[in-house]
Amino acid sequence: MRIENSFIPVEGVGETTERRLWGEGVTTWEAFDPAADVAGVGPTTADRIESFIAEALTHLDDGDAAYFDRTFPSGERWRLYENFREGTCFFDIETTGLDEHRDRVTTVSFHRDGETTTLVAGDDLTADRLREQFADADLLATFNGARFDVPFLESSFDIEIDTPHLDLMYPCRRVGLSGGLKPIETEIGIDRDRPDLSGRDAVRLWRQYERGDEDALDHLVSYNREDTENLRTLADVVCERLHEDVFVGDAPGR
Structure with missing residues (x-):
């Protein structure tokens, strides 16, 4: 739609x-x-x-996505996706815990126009690099990012993220997909290279890396990138289902 x-x-x-x-x-x-x-x-x-x-x-x-972000009801923000698909930046963060005031962001991955970039704490994960990624995007897409990823980054790096934002958790609920990202991926047929890894493992891998295990960082980055890249497939599937439910279902043959 x-x-x-x-x-x-x-x-x-x-x-x-x-x-x-x-x-x-x-x-x-x-x-x-x-x-x-x-x-x-x-x-x-x-x-x-x-x-x-x-x-x-x-x-x-x-190409003013911000105008439509302001004018559309928040529950209908998914309708922006088809128009701004190519300018959508999918992103996901990994952290050492759930408290934005005590815990650290370890990696942030961005997927846009077929390319994925990962920023790593202690290397290139800086406020300026984050601003660069967000500034070039028409639309942001996350899963539970409105409550977690965005406020965590804003608090940790003293930045303001005001790019229009599609949090896919809410459109998922509209089409009957509830729970966390991993179970939803399984339900719609998205496969993972390491389905055994979880958010807890992401914390463990970072701790191992801090103790000198470079392979652990490779696994963490791979996990974070897969989270981010899978959001593109999720957005395509969910917005298509909503299109069928909301638009085509009420306008037969169109």
Whole structure:
């Protein structure tokens, strides 16, 4: 589903009215006719839709993901993904624990446009390198990053991460995928090279590396990179399921 299929950012247009528009064949902004007779769309709402489309088209042409991040309801942020897929930065962090004020970030991996970069504490994991990664992204994608990864990085490195953010945990729940990332991966058929490793192992591997075991760091980086790269597949699967449930299911044949 693309941004251009959406009318829900408009004041006075909720899920029901949006479905009515789709049901009448108004499945894109281009197809909207303010004179059309659609239940729930009176003259005032029609004017608002027209104004929104005119403004939104300009921002879409400019590739302004932040505009749509502000205007779409938070629960509908997944609709930005198809338009900004190529500019999406998937990222995941590993830490020595769960307390952002006491524990350390050990590795951070970023996956974008087919390339994966990993920053390591004590080497190249710095505030400036983190800012560089986030500054070039249209959209961030994580799993539980809104509650964990983002605040942990902001607290640990005194940075502000204000790039539009799609936390995939919430779209997953909408399509019935609950629990942690690893069980969800298994459920949708994502295979791992080391399915036996967990977050606890990530902490153990870092401690081993601190004691001089270079192989442990290699295993940790591999684990972190796999977490990050798998987010791309997860986003593709979940957003496609939501497309089928939300859009195609209400507009047969489209």
